[in-house]
Amino acid sequence: MEAILYEKLDNKKVKCTCCYHRCVISPNEFGECGVRRNRNGKLFLEVYGRAIAVNIDPIEKKPLHHFYAGTEAFSLGTVGCNFTCKFCQNWDISMATRDGTDIEDLELGTKLSPKQIVEKCLKFGCKSIAYTYNEPTIFTEYALDTAKLAQKHGIKNVYVSNGYMSPECVELIAPYIDAINIDLKSFRNKFYQELSGVRLAPVLKNIERFRNAGVWVEVTTLFIPDENDSEEEMRDIAKFLVKIDPNIPWHISAFYGAYKMKSRRSTPLSTLIKAYKIGKEEGLNFIYAGNVSSDKHTATYCPNCKATLIQRLGYNTRTEGIVKGCCSKCGTKIPGIWSDEYKNPLAEKPQNPEALAAVVYGKKGEKKVSERDPFFGSLFDQEHRILILFGTQTGTSEELSRRLYRTLTTHNIIGSAFDIKVRDMEDFDPGFLPSQTIVLVITSTHGEGEPPDNARVFVNYLISATSGLSSHILSQTRFAVFGLGSSIYGGRYQRAAITIDSCFQNLGAERIAPLGKGDEADNSIDKTFDTWTQSLIEQFCGKLGGFPTISQKNSIQKKQSSMFQIFFKDENNTNQMEVENNANISSIHNSRNPFSARVIFNTELLGEGREPGRSCRWIRLDVKDSGFQFQGGDLAGVLPENDPQLVKRLCSRGGFDFQRVFDVKPSTKKVPKPMSIGEYFSCYCDISGPVPPDVLSIIASVFCNGENDRQNLIKLSQDRQAYEEWMITHKRGIVDVFETFQSVQLPLEFFIENIQRLNPRYYSIASIQKDGEQYLDLAVQVVEKGVCSNFLQSKQKDSQVKIFVEKSPFKLSLEKPNILIAAGTGIAPFLGMMMQLELVPKNKRKALYLFFGCRTSKFDFIFQKEIQDFIEKGIITQAFFAFSRDQKEKVYVQHLLNQNSSLLNDVISNDGCVLVCGSKSMGNDVRKTVAQILGDKAYRKIQDEQRYLEESW
Known part of the structure; x- marks a missing residue:
């Protein structure tokens, strides 16, 4: 049968709107539930009229304890489910479509039309029809047609559900459903994600939706040892239900090993007794233990006089304590639907479609939990x-x-x-x-x-x-x-x-x-x-x-798994994976498809006798056949690699197999292809960069086994001054954390999820493209513990460097006078710009003034010969040099600019431009100087007109 709840999309795809998965389904494919199929651009319910399980059950078995107690329900279900619960009790039918078996090869059960169901229900004297055993949401159209017909014959309709139906589905079925038991499996989203493959929040919302729609609601929680049985979680569930209504019955049920959790121990009675007490403490009036023998905890008691109203022994029910919907002792009305005459629902059913829609979609005028409490306002x-x-x-x-x-x-x-x-x-x-x-x-x-x-x-x-x-x-x-x-x-x-x-x-x-x-x-x-x-x-x-406090983080984080799942590959797959990865290589080079450039030369720019440890490299790269097009001011992105010794230390400390190949799901650019652990740590993981405080907090609460280490990590994560001193000042990274705190153990997933990817580093190109020349120049200041600068420093002639080129708006205006201000390697883009200007006829060149600064004229004046050549050729109209350490009082480019303020004013008044390149601190100082000379208003004007351009690092 064609489904009701879906939308047609382009290319004959459909979007199912039956549950919160909202599956987008391609032709001939199924949704998450395995029973709703796209047939040529239309969505069909493949199990309509097919009941795989049919029984007559006591209504208490659903479980519903406040709905026509002591009656029987005609119960049916189909195959399939929209959850993937690892602890499913009916997994043989609910998971039947999960192993790849085509639904046409499955036993779908007895052919049973809605009319036949109602006829059987009348024949056997059942008060209600229960849609159960698997999730009824996935066969909504089948249940809906049956419920409509049953309602006409005075038969009640009951859902036993996981509560994951969409708002559209609630709006569709609520007028025909009299009662629902919703599984609230946990109050933690991670539980739902890890053990059921879905989210918590829609279930919470639907409990409220059905309650406000006038459907009798009861809630069941199956407590699984070590998963959802903490006192904190029990209390959260109880608080949640009380906020909606303290009269909602809460069924607390014992777990027994099933499906993929067969080896897990069963829930002891003591756990349910603890939940029972907590529920009572929080204000719930009706709590029932299930799957255990405890008459005391299965009976119904009057919330006023505490008299026993209903006694239950197994599914044998005695209801003598309730008379006309009230306690026979004190006359207190007992919430529930006890008979056709005496019923007391938590909310009346909306009287028209508009009122129902207001309940379902939370429109104005309907009182919601969120209006009563800000905590639950956030949940919903x-x-x-x-x-x-x-x-x-x-x-x-x-x-x-x-x-x-x-x-x-x-x-x-x-x-x-x-x-x-x-x-x-x-x-x-x-x-x-x-x-x-x-x-x-x-x-x-x-x-x-x-x-x-x-x-x-x-x-x-x-x-x-x-x-x-x-x-x-x-x-x-x-x-x-x-x-x-x-x-x-x-x-x-x-x-x-x-x-x-x-x-x-x-x-x-x-x-x-x-x-x-x-x-x-x-x-x-x-x-x-x-x-x-x-x-x-x-x-x-x-x-x-x-x-949360650190103790709260412990309770949360210990149950968290990584958002990534690791899949290790055997060596036999490696060659095939390389073929697959190379098959899609594009001819356009970018950060994800870099060009391997050969090093033509790599030479030192600083003079002999320079300060120990200081180095600045001039690196020329062969870019023949790269297809690069660049001008002065454009950028070269370099894909660096981590120090091999640092990678070796990391693998040794973490016990990682350098050669082992792995892949991750879901896919991420942090691991864009199957690769070895060694390649990942070498090329894709920033193991040198500072570890953020929030990541240190996660390490402390989840991956640290020593109390002393834990407290020290907590201090680093919370004390900004201590963090700056230990991490930033000393330029430490994750390897230092790993080696300093010996009780820390970090899995591979941790690095993928929490440590930044090793991203490209950008350098201004110090050359331009000329006829017959196929090279690209970089000027690289080597930084202590700098990943890329040290990587480039180590590259020998004829070795390979992976690069790409990016356009930059940092450009010389050939039609206007320009002032170029640079310090150190900030001269690099200006070299390319001046080479470009050299190609312009002399009579068309505008004035160009250079302000350049470095430490000393003897050791630090990089590209001195090239600059002097540009002066002699008239490319540079006038040059000003600031050698900060050649005299007692330090002189910087901003000082020279101040001394030549009239020149700056003259260039700006002639519609000229100012270009600045250097460190951030230098850029800040120059910016303040220019604003002071020109005035704030004039400075902002040239900024907005893009006549003041800056590149800084």
């Missing part, structure tokens, strides 16, 4: 999905996204309430953006103010949607944007983030935090990002926000 925030998208050119945005993910998932409230994912914008289809409920975007700005390369498709989608007047398409989405950039770029500053932010708002999305702007110019990115993150946490948690 729309569909409880948080999607973190990053747009990045150098990897910083990705690292901040991972940091945000760690912060949110380890938060004691948010981590349980929300399903949180991090996605590269390039790997996310923006066509699915309207179905997202909370989107957090972190992006840098690149080039002339464009989005990063991996974000272009995403941003173009937003711009196109906005220009197409689709002002409503993100009306169900909430969003926040954080941008990275440098205010030195004037009008280009944060342009990509601003564009994304405004598009979301124009498309109807609701803002949950102001646009965050991390400014690299004043080193405020981390501080601004932390403030922005805290504003999100306050939005998600309301008044009960805050971070």
Whole structure:
């Protein structure tokens, strides 16, 4: 039968809207449940009219203890399920479609139409029909037709469900369902993800939805030893139910080994007694133990006088204590549906479709749990999905996204309430953006103010949607944007983030935090990002926000698994994998497909007698056949490799097999292909970079076995001064952490999830392309413990370096006078610019002034001969040199600029440009000097007009 709950998409794909998976299904494929199939662009329910299990059961077996007690239910189920519970009791039918067997080869059960079901129910005198054994949501259309017909004959309808149906499904079936028992398997999202393959939050929301829709609701929790049986979790569940209504019956059930958890020990009676007591302490009136023999804990008691109302021995029920829906002793009304005449539901059924929709979708006018308590307001925030998208050119945005993910998932409230994912914008289809409920975007700005390369498709989608007047398409989405950039770029500053932010708002999305702007110019990115993150946490948690204590983190993190799963390969697969990886290599070279350039020469630029340990390299690379096109000011991205000795130390300390090949799922650019552990640590993992404080906190709470080490790590993660001294000042990384704290043991998954990828390093190209010349020059200042500079320093003639080229807006204006200000290797892009200017006829050249600074004229004046040649050829109109250590009082380029302020004013008044290249500190000093000479207003004007350009590091 054709399904009701689905949408047709392009290319004959369909989107099933029956449950919260919302599967997008290609032709002839099945959804997650294994029974809903796309047949030529239409969705069909393959088990309609096929009941694999049919029985007449006591209603108490469902279990429902406050719904027509002592009656029988005609019970049926099909094959399939939308969960993958490793502890499933009915796995033989629910998991029948999970092993790859075609549904057409399965025994689907007895052909039983809705009419035949109702006829049998009447024949056997059953009060109700129970849709059970497997998840009824997946056969909604079958259940719906049966329930409609049953209702006409006065037969009640009961769901025994995992509670994962979509709002559309609730709206469809609620008018025909009289009672539902929902499994609340845990109060931790990680439990649901790891053991059931789904999320917690939709289940919580649906308990409230059905209650408000007038359906009698009871809840069951199966307590599994060491998984969900902590006192803290028991109390959380009880608090949750009390907030909805203290009269919801809570069934606490004992686990017995089944399916993939057969070897797990059974739940002792003491666990259920503990849950029983906790539930009572929190205010629940009706709690029932299941799967154990304990008459005391299976009976129903009056919440007022404590009289025994219903006695249960197994499924034998005696209800003499309830008369006309009330306690026979004190007359207190007992919540439940006891008969057709005497019933007391928690809520009346909505009287019309509009009222029902208001309940299901949380429209105004309906009282919700979120209006009564801010904690549960955060749990029930729309569909409880948080999607973190990053747009990045150098990897910083990705690292901040991972940091945000760690912060949110380890938060004691948010981590349980929300399903949180991090996605590269390039790997996310923006066509699915309207179905997202909370989107957090972190992006840098690149080039002339464009989005990063991996974000272009995403941003173009937003711009196109906005220009197409689709002002409503993100009306169900909430969003926040954080941008990275440098205010030195004037009008280009944060342009990509601003564009994304405004598009979301124009498309109807609701803002949950102001646009965050991390400014690299004043080193405020981390501080601004932390403030922005805290504003999100306050939005998600309301008044009960805050971070967990270290003990709380222990309880959360110890149960967390990595977001990545490792798959090790045997040696026989290696060659095949290399063939597969090489098959898709593009002819266009970029950061993911770099060009292997041969080193032509690698020579020292600093003079003999320089300070010990100081080095600056001039490296020429052969780029023949690369297809590169570059000009002065463009950038070369270099893919470095870690120090082999550092990699060796890491593998030795961690017990990693250098040669062993592995792959990960889900796929990630941190491990873009199957590779050896040695290659991963050498080329893809930044093992030298500082370990963020939040990662140190995770190490302390999860991977540290020694109390002394744990406390020291906690101090480093919480004491900013101690962290700066130990980690930043001494330039330590994860290897130092590993070796210093000997009780720490880190699995491979930890590095993939928490340690930043080894990203490309960018250098200004110190040459241009001329006829017949196929080389590219770099000037590299060697930095102590600098990954890339030390890597390049070690490259000998004819060795290979992986590179790519990126265009840069840092360009000389050939039609205007220019002032070039550089220090040290900041001269590199200007060399290429002056080579380019050399090709311009003399009568068309404009004035060019160079301010250059370095430590000493004798040892540090790099490219002195080339600069002198440019002066002699008239390329440089006038040069000013600042050798800071050649005299007692240090002189820097900003001092020379101050001394020649009239020159600066003259160039600017003639529509000229200022280009600055050097360290961040040098750039800050020059910026302040220029603003002081010109005045703030004039300085901002040339910034906005892009006549003041800066490259700094």
